[in-house]
Every structure is written in structure tokens, then in C-alpha cells.
Amino acid sequence: MILFSRFRPAMDAPSIDALLSELTPPQRDAVQHIDGPMLILAGPGSGKTRVVTHRIAYLLAQDIADWQIAALTFTNKAADEMRLRLDKLAPGQKVWMGTFHRFCAQLLRRYATMVGLQENYSIYDTSDSKQAMKRAIEAAGVSTTHATPDQIANVISKAKNQLVTAEVMQSQARSPKEVVAAKVYPVYQRQLLTANAVDFDDLLLHVANLLRHSSELRSELDQRFRYIMVDEYQDTNLAQYAIVRALSIDCPNLSVTGDPDQSIYGWRGADLNNILDFEKDYPSVKTVRLEQNYRSTPNVLRVADQLIRHNRRRKQKNLFTDNNEGDPVILRLFENGFEEADSIADEIVSAISTDVARPSDFAIFCRMNSLTRSLEHALRGRGVPYQIINGVEFYQRKEIKDVLAYLHLINNPAHDVALARVINTPTRGIGAKTLERLQSFADANRIPVLEAARRADEIESLAKRSVTMVQKFVAIYDRIAAKATAPLEELMRFLVQETKYDQFLKKNSSDSDDASPLANVDELITAAVDFDHRHPDDGSLEAFLEQVALVSDTDAFEENDERVTLMTLHASKGLEFPRVFIVGVEDDLLPHKRSKEDDAQFEEERRLLFVGITRAKEWLQLSCCKRRMIRGEPRPVVASPFLNELPLEEMVRVESSVPRNWLDDDIDQRRPDEWDLPEIQINDHATNTDSFGDDSFDFGANQDEGFDSIDEQTKESAATFGSAIDMAKRVTPDKETIANIGVLKTAADMVSDNRPPLTAFREGTLVRHYDYGEGTILAVSGRGPKRMARVQFADGEHNFRLAFAKLEVVR
DNA sequence: CAGGTAACCTTTTTT
DNA sequence: AGGTTACCTG
Numbered sequence: 001m002i003l004f005s006r007f008r009p010a011m012d013a014p015s016i017d018a019l020l021s022e023l024t025p026p027q028r029d030a031v032q033h034i035d036g037p038m039l040i041l042a043g044p045g046s047g048k049t050r051v052v053t054h055r056i057a058y059l060l061a062q063d064i065a066d067w068q069i070a071a072l073t074f075t076n077k078a079a080d081e082m083r084l085r086l087d088k089l090a091p092g093q094k095v096w097m098g099t100f101h102r103f104c105a106q107l108l109r110r111y112a113t114m115v116g117l118q119e120n121y122s123i124y125d126t127s128d129s130k131q132a133m134k135r136a137i138e139a140a141g142v143s144t145t146h147a148t149p150d151q152i153a154n155v156i157s158k159a160k161n162q163l164v165t166a167e168v169m170q171s172q173a174r175s176p177k178e179v180v181a182a183k184v185y186p187v188y189q190r191q192l193l194t195a196n197a198v199d200f201d202d203l204l205l206h207v208a209n210l211l212r213h214s215s216e217l218r219s220e221l222d223q224r225f226r227y228i229m230v231d232e233y234q235d236t237n238l239a240q241y242a243i244v245r246a247l248s249i250d251c252p253n254l255s256v257t258g259d260p261d262q263s264i265y266g267w268r269g270a271d272l273n274n275i276l277d278f279e280k281d282y283p284s285v286k287t288v289r290l291e292q293n294y295r296s297t298p299n300v301l302r303v304a305d306q307l308i309r310h311n312r313r314r315k316q317k318n319l320f321t322d323n324n325e326g327d328p329v330i331l332r333l334f335e336n337g338f339e340e341a342d343s344i345a346d347e348i349v350s351a352i353s354t355d356v357a358r359p360s361d362f363a364i365f366c367r368m369n370s371l372t373r374s375l376e377h378a379l380r381g382r383g384v385p386y387q388i389i390n391g392v393e394f395y396q397r398k399e400i401k402d403v404l405a406y407l408h409l410i411n412n413p414a415h416d417v418a419l420a421r422v423i424n425t426p427t428r429g430i431g432a433k434t435l436e437r438l439q440s441f442a443d444a445n446r447i448p449v450l451e452a453a454r455r456a457d458e459i460e461s462l463a464k465r466s467v468t469m470v471q472k473f474v475a476i477y478d479r480i481a482a483k484a485t486a487p488l489e490e491l492m493r494f495l496v497q498e499t500k501y502d503q504f505l506k507k508n509s510s511d512s513d514d515a516s517p518l519a520n521v522d523e524l525i526t527a528a529v530d531f532d533h534r535h536p537d538d539g540s541l542e543a544f545l546e547q548v549a550l551v552s553d554t555d556a557f558e559e560n561d562e563r564v565t566l567m568t569l570h571a572s573k574g575l576e577f578p579r580v581f582i583v584g585v586e587d588d589l590l591p592h593k594r595s596k597e598d599d600a601q602f603e604e605e606r607r608l609l610f611v612g613i614t615r616a617k618e619w620l621q622l623s624c625c626k627r628r629m630i631r632g633e634p635r636p637v638v639a640s641p642f643l644n645e646l647p648l649e650e651m652v653r654v655e656s657s658v659p660r661n662w663l664d665d666d667i668d669q670r671r672p673d674e675w676d677l678p679e680i681q682i683n684d685h686a687t688n689t690d691s692f693g694d695d696s697f698d699f700g701a702n703q704d705e706g707f708d709s710i711d712e713q714t715k716e717s718a719a720t721f722g723s724a725i726d727m728a729k730r731v732t733p734d735k736e737t738i739a740n741i742g743v744l745k746t747a748a749d750m751v752s753d754n755r756p757p758l759t760a761f762r763e764g765t766l767v768r769h770y771d772y773g774e775g776t777i778l779a780v781s782g783r784g785p786k787r788m789a790r791v792q793f794a795d796g797e798h799n800f801r802l803a804f805a806k807l808e809v810v811r
Numbered sequence: 812c813a814g815g816t817a818a819c820c821t822t823t824t825t826t
Numbered sequence: 827a828g829g830t831t832a833c834c835t836g
Contacts, residue, residue, distance in 0.1 A: 074825095074826075075825095075826080076826095099826065100826075101826050102826095125826095126825080126826090200825090200826050201826090203826085204826090264824075265824080265825080265826095267823080267824065267825095268824085268825065268826080367823065367824075368822075368823055368824075369822095369823085369824085370822070370823095427812085427813065427814095429812065429813090430812095431812050431813080432812095433812090434812095549826095550826070551826095568823085568824060568825090569824080570823085570824045570825070571824090571825085589823090592823055592824080593823090594822090594823070595823080595824095604824095608824080630822090631820095631821075631822075
């Protein structure tokens with residue numbers, strides 16, 4: 001587990017001349033800018049980090065004190081990278097570098113009391129705040145029929161990112177969801193305050209409010225951080241905007257770098273206007289454009305450029321490079337996701353074994369974390385070392401969350417979410433009912449739940465037995481809390497024993513599982529010890545918990561490891577790899593189905609692909625499938641409309657492992673139903689749905705042919721191959737735009753359209769269920785998507801929601 | 812109240 | 827496919 005920055009060797013700083021001599025004229029221009037606002041529009045691979053680090057070194061060389069400079073990034077990894085590189089230019093400097101959230105977390109430690117918190121406040125992670133949200137919804141007494149807890153949480157999160165307070169929201173709420181959220185918001189916020197906790201959004205919100213309401217503090221901090229640099233400015237939201245703005249009034253030496261074409265966090269409140277309007281916000285701004293690309297081949301760059309030109313809302317850029325032409329970009333079509341994974345893994349194996357490349361040269365990007373599964377399997381099966389930068393990570397594991405929850409509760413006895421987690425873990429006879437009663441007592445008295453537990457004997461609704469159990473828990477808690485200031489390792493080992501958590505784990509995990517939870521706990525302890533050593537001066541427990549709360553998945557990335565890297569497109573931003581695969585470039589996946597509601601989201605998806613493409617230095621393959629497992633079911637899928645926007649004529653287009661050419665010259669003579677293409681399903685979905693069984697058979701048959709023959713075949717004929725996209729054009733010859741393709745129904749839609757109309761299900765209808773067999777409908781009720789049917793099967797009655805149930809009409 | 816099993820629902824991306 | 831909840835039994 002990689003939590004912390006790497007060891008840094010000390011070196012002599014280069015002279016100013018040496019510093020500047022390494023730069024191109026536009027880069028030098030930016031580096032030598034000292035006072036006043038600056039906007040650096042930096043295309044991908046244009047040496048942005050180089051400019052930022054050199055500029056900081058330059059500022060330091062002008063005798064500007066290191067503590068007056070702060071560099072804000074979005075990920076810890078970006079900050080680490082920057083620090084590492086700056087240290088080579090300016091050894092031993094103490095410039096503040098880190099994420100926005102960490103910056104705010106540290107300010108908030110100091111000024112906690114000004115927003116009603118104590119300095120040992122806790123940071124709720126996403127799942128913590130989700131738990132807290134559920135409790136707030138219950139306490140607020142609102143009905144969740146029109147908005148799920150998740151949706152409510154989203155609305156509130158969005159509001160916070162827009163600096164909308166609970167009071168303001170109450171007056172502004174319009175849609176039913178907003179009305180519900182507006183009722184929950186103040187309750188949630190009050191519970192957070194009682195718990196002495198903040199969520200991620202609050203870190204920014206509280207600081208923004210501090211700066212807004214205390215002009216004294218604002219000007220003090222403005223003076224303190226005279227030079228502020230913000231990386232990835234296109235991803236800032238309003239709260240972040242307000243914070244840097246407030247810190248750049250008396251000392252407007254704000255320098256931001258970014259690329260509107262790489263803005264991919266709109267869904268979490270990032271506002272593209274922040275960068276697009278920067279020149280309006282700071283009229284005296286100096287703008288520098290870095291357009292030369294030092295990373296990619298012209299082949300890669302042209303593909304990226306062609307794609308991004310389709311976005312309407314952007315600043316035109318001219319990307320260019322002096323690099324060698326390199327290999328053409330490959331577009332590859334596979335039968336299904338397994339084949340895609342196998343092919344990629346084979347290709348990597350072959351490149352490694354022939355010494356063409358090393359594992360760390362490769363990266364595989366996908367839109368969703370779940371897509372890494374089959375890739376992981378394929379790589380593992382071939383013994384290829386890999387690292388996954390994804391969500392199923394260490395800190396999400398139950399045993400880790402449990403131990404951390406104990407630590408949280410020790411650090412902050414008001415941490416209600418942690419208490420709810422551990423009060424009955426391991427089980428000690430305190431059930432859901434008991435907890436609920438403790439919580440409502442706590443709510444009624446506006447005290448933390450642990451405090452309520454201490455006063456359990458005052459709670460009338462509690463059974464005597466329960467009171468005893470709760471008191472026992474409090475006693476255990478007090479015993480471990482007494483060790484709060486002990487070294488982390490001692491504290492953690494003690495708590496695991498004292499709570500009998502180790503025994504609990506042993507008992508529950510004895511069944512076969514290879515990944516041992518106890519080993520994970522040990523790993524956590526190791527990480528804590530590691531932290532202790534690196535941060536001897538910080539108050540260890542609190543600092544450790546903050547560190548853990550603010551690490552992200554992408555921070556685990558280790559570029560020095562000899563491994564293939566698997567990650568989402570989002571996580572890939574800021575990185576580069578010699579050889580890149582982008583998988584699942586399919587409609588409804590990239591662009592994602594839920595991003596199609598408006599143009600802004602659609603363009604963001606295009607930028608996402610742009611980001612992925614521009615990570616590649618010398619070699620790039622995009623791939624899509626005809627079928628893919630979605631939620632455990634194989635479903636037909638269609639190529640992404642974005643593929644249509646690429647310079648296909650200069651790319652190599654390959655279909656893998658289908659023995660015959662699926663795009664021969666005589667293509668037009670074939671009848672549409674012979675075309676073996678996803679698009680065919682538009683014309684003839686019935687054939688396609690019927691052929692699922694056959695497909696899996698085909699898959700097996702293809703494997704028998706071996707990969708060599710596939711490779712030969714594909715390489716040979718690659719140049720003459722067309723693509724699924726060309727086919728799409730032929731199907732709709734007059735219109736080749738995305739918009740049009742977007743309007744076409746996807747094959748997947750066609751399949752679900754195959755479902756019988758809801759009116760086909762009536763009382764007495766004979767139906768078949770894939771599990772229960774045949775049955776008769778006893779009664780139907782409700783309307784629309786909520787329409788229910790009660791069905792009598794041989795083994796009993798079952799209720800179904802007709803819109804979703806896997807029911808066929810027999811008669 | 813705990814622990815197991817079965818139904819059910821969910822799926823984008825992350826600090 | 828995987829995680830979570832609901833319900834049943836001990």
C-alpha cells in the first residue's frame with residue numbers, strides 16, 4: 001500500500017540560467033512571470049508540470065519565501081509528483097503543496113471553532129456521509145418515495161459545491177427532489193455538527209464561508225499565501241473558485257493552469273466557466289498558451305484533435321508536435337468483453353516476451369471500474385504483473401473500516417457513524433432497535449450517540465438487558481480510549497484485542513477465503529506505523545485519520561513498479577504511458593448512458609475520451625465489442641458514436657477472431673441480415689436476440705483456432721478492413737453525425753423492447769419465469785413502471801414488478 | 812437478538 | 827455479478 005510520498009534525495013539547485021535554458025520560449029515566458037494573475041492554457045503533454053515547478057523555483061530564486069507560496073492540486077499524486085520535481089530544482093523548499101481538500105482540512109483544523117467545530121473534527125468519507133444522510137432523512141421525517149437517499153445526497157452535495165446553504169436552499173427549492181433535499185439539508189448539517197464532523201464538500205464550504213464572513217482572516221491568509229498556483233483549474237467548482245479568489249484580492253498573484261478540453265469533473269460540480277472566464281475575472285491577466293506537445297506521436301495527436309474538434313464549447317487550440325510519426329492508432333472490434341481482455345493480455349505478453357516493451361509501458365483505461373474485472377482475470381491468467389487503481393480498494397474493506405471506525409471514535413467521541421458501525425461489531429447483543437433508540441435520544445437532546453449510550457439508563461424505551469449491554473460497550477470504549485495518545489501501533493493492537501475483534505475475524509473468515517481479513521488489519525497497522533515514522537511531529541492519530549480520509553485511489557499509482565496499469569479514464573488524467581489500450585468505446589458506456597441528458601454532459605464524455613487518448617506516447621488502441629456482460633447478462637452493444645468522429649482513414653481497423661472478412665469488397669452484395677455487425681441489430685434485432693446461445697459457441701470455436709492465427713489474419717487484412725462505423729454510415733448514408741447515430745436505437749434498447757407490453761399481463765394469464773417455471777397471474781395492481789403482478793407458481797406465490805420482471809407470456 | 816438464506820436492486824466517473 | 831435488505835428460524 002502506497003500512502004505517502006517517496007524518499008527524496010537532496011541535490012544542488014541549478015542556477016537561474018540553467019533553469020531557464022531548459023525551456024521553450026512560451027514556457028520561459030510563463031516561468032518568468034512573477035506578480036499579477038496568469039492563465040496558462042496548457043494542452044496535453046505540453047510540459048505543464050515542468051512550467052509550474054520551474055516557476056516556483058524561479059520565484060524562490062527571486063527571494064520570495066517558500067511559505068508564501070501554495071500550489072493546489074486535485075490529487076495527492078499530482079502534488080507528490082510536483083514536490084518531487086521541484087525538489088530537484090529547489091532542494092529543501094517548504095512550499096505548501098497538496099490537494100484543495102487537504103488545504104482546507106488544515107485551515108479548518110486551525111479555525112474549527114469559528115464554524116462551530118472542534119479541532120479534532122472528523123472527515124466523513126462518502127459512505128460515512130451516506131450513512132449519516134440516511135439517519136438525517138429519518139430524523140427529518142420526510143418520505144423517500146420521490147427521492148432516494150442517494151439522490152437527496154446528490155442534491156445537497158451539489159448545493160454545497162455551489163455555496164448554497166441550507167437556508168438559501170429552502171427558499172430556492174423547486175423540483176420535488178429539491179424540496180425534499182431542502183428539508184433534510186439542515187437536519188443533516190446539524191447532525192454533522194453534533195458529530196463534530198464534516199463531509200468532503202464541507203471542507204471546501206466551511207473554508208469558503210470563513211473567508212467570506214471574516215474579512216480579517218481573509219486578508220491575513222491572503223497575505224500569508226501571496227503566490228497561489230492552481231493546477232487543473234478547469235476542474236474547480238464554485239467553492240474552490242471562491243476560495244482562491246478570496247485569497248487573491250490583496251495579493252492577486254494567482255496563477256492557474258488548465259485545459260478546458262480536459263475538464264471531466266462537471267458531474268461533481270466543476271464549472272468550466274471558471275477557466276473560460278478567468279480573463280474576465282482578472283482583467284490584468286497574462287495568458288500563456290502551451291500548445292506544443294512533447295508526449296505523443298502525430299498519429300495519436302491527430303486522432304485526439306479530430307475528436308475534440310467536435311465539441312462546441314471550447315477554446316480552439318492548435319496542438320502540434322515535433323515527435324516522430326509513430327504507429328497508426330488501432331481501432332479494434334471484438335465479439336465480447338472476454339475476447340477483448342484475452343486479446344489485450346496476449347498482446348502485452350507477446351510484446352514483453354519479445355522485449356518490445358516492459359509491463360510498465362502499458363496502461364488499460366476504461367469508463368467504469370467494473371470493466372477491469374475481465375482484464376484482471378486475463379492478465380492474472382497469463383502471469384502478467386498489474387496494478388489496479390480502482391474503487392474496490394483497501395479502505396473499503398469491512399475489516400479496515402471497522403478498525404478505522406474504532407480509531408475515529410477514539411479520536412472524536414462524537415463520530416456517530418463510527419459508533420453505529422462498531423457498537424455491535426463484534427456482536428455484543430446491541431441490535432438495530434437499541435441503536436435506533438440511542439440515536440433518537442441523542443437527536444432529541446442534541447448530543448452525540450456515545451453520550452446517549454453513557455446515559456442509557458435514562459432512556460425509558462430501552463430494555464434492562466439492552467442497557468446492560470450498552471454500558472458494557474461504553475466500558476470497553478473507555479478502556480481503549482485511555483490509550484488514545486499511545487503510539488499508533490500499540491493503540492491498534494490493543495484495541496483489536498480488547499474488543500476481541502481479532503477473534504471475531506478469525507471465527508468469521510475461517511471458511512476457505514484466501515484473502516485474510518486479519519492480514520489486512522496487519523497491513524493497516526503497518527501503514528500506521530509507517531505514518532508514525534514519517535510524521536513524528538503531527539499528533540499521530542488525528543493526522544493519520546486525516547491522511548486516510550483524503551487519500552484517493554489514484555494515489556496508489558506507482559509508476560516505478562514493473563506492472564501493467566489498469567484504471568478508469570478519470571483516474572488517468574495527468575499520467576502518460578508509452579502504450580495505451582482504451583476498452584469499451586461503446587455507445588451507452590462512453591458516452592455513458594446517463595450522460596446523454598444534455599449536450600454539456602455529452603461533451604464531457606468526449607473530453608473524457610480525449611483525455612484517455614492523449615495519455616498515449618507512442619502507441620494506442622481503442623476497442624469495442626459486439627456484446628458485453630452487463631449486470632451478469634450478455635447484451636448486444638453498439639460502437640461509440642465518438643469513433644465516427646475520428647480520422648478513420650488513417651487508422652488501422654481490425655476485427656478480431658472472426659474468420660471471414662466481415663467487410664469484404666462485395667459487402668454491398670450481401671443482404672443486411674448476413675452482416676455480422678452490431679448495427680445489423682437495428683434492422684433485425686429478433687435474429688440477434690435468438691442467437692445468444694450460438695454466440696457463446698462461436699466464442700469457443702474461435703478460441704480453438706489459437707491466437708497466432710487470429711493475429712496473423714488480423715494483421716494481414718487490417719489495412720483493408722472497414723469498421724463498424726463505416727457500416728453505420730452506410731445504414732444511414734445521408735447523415736453521419738453523432739446526433740443522428742445517437743438517435744438510432746441501440747441494439748440493447750431493441751432487446752428490452754422485446755418485452756411484452758404491460759397490458760399483456762392480466763389476471764389469469766399463463767406466464768413463465770426463468771426460475772419458477774410456469775405460473776398463473778392471480779392479480780395485477782398499480783400503473784406504469786410500478787405495475788405489479790401476483791403470480792401463483794407450483795411452489796408458491798411471487799410478486800413482480802412487470803416493468804422489470806423476467807416474465808414471458810405463455811398464453 | 813443473531814445468523815442464515817432468498818429476494819431485490821443497482822451501476823459512471825472521485826476529493 | 828455483487829452487495830444489500832427482508833425475512834425466517836433458532
